[in-house]
Amino acid sequence: MTSNRIAYTGFVAFVSVVLTLVVVNLVQGNPEPTAGGTAENANGETVFRLDQVVEHNHAGSCWKVISGVVYDLTEYLPNHPTEEEVFTRWCGKEATSAWLDKGNGRPHSPRAAARLEDYRIGVLEGGAPAPAPVETADSATQPATGDDRLGRMLLGLAPGNYLDGTYRGNFIDRGLIQVSLQFRLEGGRIKGMSYRHLFYRDEDYLKMDSSAELYPVLRQYQQITERLEGEPMEAIFRLYEPENVVDDIDGYTGATLRGAKVISAFRDGLNRGVYSW
């Protein structure tokens, strides 16, 4: 019968292919699976099976799979700006959806993506090891995301030489000072930035108690001072996209940090010139 011949031929072909795979693998001396049942891929990265990831499903050892990559986020856990449960419920799981939607319909920031890479330990078997999910939206419309060349150009268009010294600047809107800040320039770099006044919609942020609803927004303003410390002047333009600079606390308060106001106050200070030497 024809089917008999097909079956026999198919079987011989099958055995040949499997044997070829095994023999070529032996000859190449490719790393065989280790005792833990893991293998390495062509990039030398460890390949995990999902059942191995599943074992790390608690705060004591928290692995997550995001877009085919396995991360050990145990050490990052204390730094995550939400309640622990929000973070740990995805331990030991395929967490790409939570990565792409923090719960408010917004993805994690590129800054978070960059940080995530520090915790990469391998890829998932059968998964698609995609590059870390940095936002890939058209970069032309996004001034200064980690690339400060546009910032330097913007500063170049502004008048004046920015001498080293202490500057003070304000952002004023509708008759009220909303942002007032002070910083020093040392060798063209920002040092000792601080707020003298932060006010918006009847809220004096600098006098705000840590239990206040909008306190996380103050935390973000303070993070700006921490994260611009020692940065070149053009780094202020990163604040056009504040999520690239500060943590994502705002996603949970509903309030939004207005980075543009801080930029405006900075440039006001620069225009007014050195306040004191």
Add this chain to the structure above:
Amino acid sequence: MTLRKYPGDLLLLGLFLLPVVVVAPALPWGSQGWLYSLAELAGVFALSAFLLAGMLSARIPGTDPWFGGLVRLWTIHRWLGFSAFMLVMVHVLLLALATLPMSLGTSVATLFPPLSHWEVWVGWAAFLTMLVFIAPTLGFFGTLHYQNWKRLHLLSAPALVLALVHTLLLSAIAWVWWLLSALALAAIAWRKLLSPRLARKPYVVDGIDKLARDVVELRLRPKGKGIRWRAGQFVYLTPMDRSLLAGYGEEHPYTIASGSGDDELKIGIKAVGDATRALLDIKPGAEVRIEGPYGTFFENAALAQKGTGLPGEPRKQLWLAGGIGITPFVAGARDRVGNTVAQGPDACLFYLANRPERAYYLDELVRIAEACDGFEVHTHYMNEHGVITRDYLAERCPDFAERDIYLCGPPGMINHLQTLLRHEGVPAHRIHTEAFDFL
């Protein structure tokens, strides 16, 4: 196998596709997962085919006409087994391919993981068990002794269980597999454990008529309530006589030679193997077990006619018999004597034999032809006339190509006649043959 439709086909198709419908949407079809999903799907199809083949082995008397008769059921069973075997290999190869982009090592580790991943090794065990019982079926090592082959085929049950364990450990959706495997294992349990006790009816040998040196007709009388049959059907006969030289307790299929109204069940037997040869010497009073009846030999015409939607008179029939293949036609002819059964459409029988001594039953057939209108018998002796030709048929039965044609005989004769009839423009649906040489 013809592609005629039968009511049971829909049931088979539904059962076959059920797991795929349930499992496929849950697979990771996204960007690079499709190859992996395809691999899993091949595995799903393989197990579905395997389980369905298991279900079809039930052989419950009276149910096979829903599927076009037992012979067609076995043909489907065989195709399902063949498909399962092929698909399992596709499943393995696609898994290797899906993981190959990561590295060769990963690919090999997917097929041959550490022993701690025993669910994969259970899959291999299932495949190897399958190989052992299916290789002889697919003729990898030539043909095997019938009873040995049958015993070896029992390995399908453990293979099925292993395949099931493999799948249940790796699949997220379990209920569909539990359902199908319950049906399949129930079918196997019925066939191997229950039916020998429940479905086989005790009969006693009433008499033995020697028709030729190597051909006898057994006349059987039921001990209790016997079976009811129609002409052209066959039964499985199991001799329960320990004095036989061979074949005690072994079942073999035989065509019924008595008409459906006969009191006695008559079976024409030709010695072709150890068991059938031993049966020639069975003594009156010996006990046999009968399971059946099966088959739809003479019903196929009615079904085919229903399919065309043509009303009116049933077509006249042409019967072409060779050797022991005369038995269903003997039953058909015996149906025509006596008043109990309708006469049926006109039939013209050509009895093909090597020489007159090999034309057993001929005297009785001629007597019936003389007594009945609408039934003729012609002989064709190979030693005298050579191979039968279209002219030989046309001289004695001018409208032979217009008739419903029934064939039963050795494979060489069937092949020759099918070619001849196709050449005369007889469509395939009017040629009926039920060869159970591989049952």
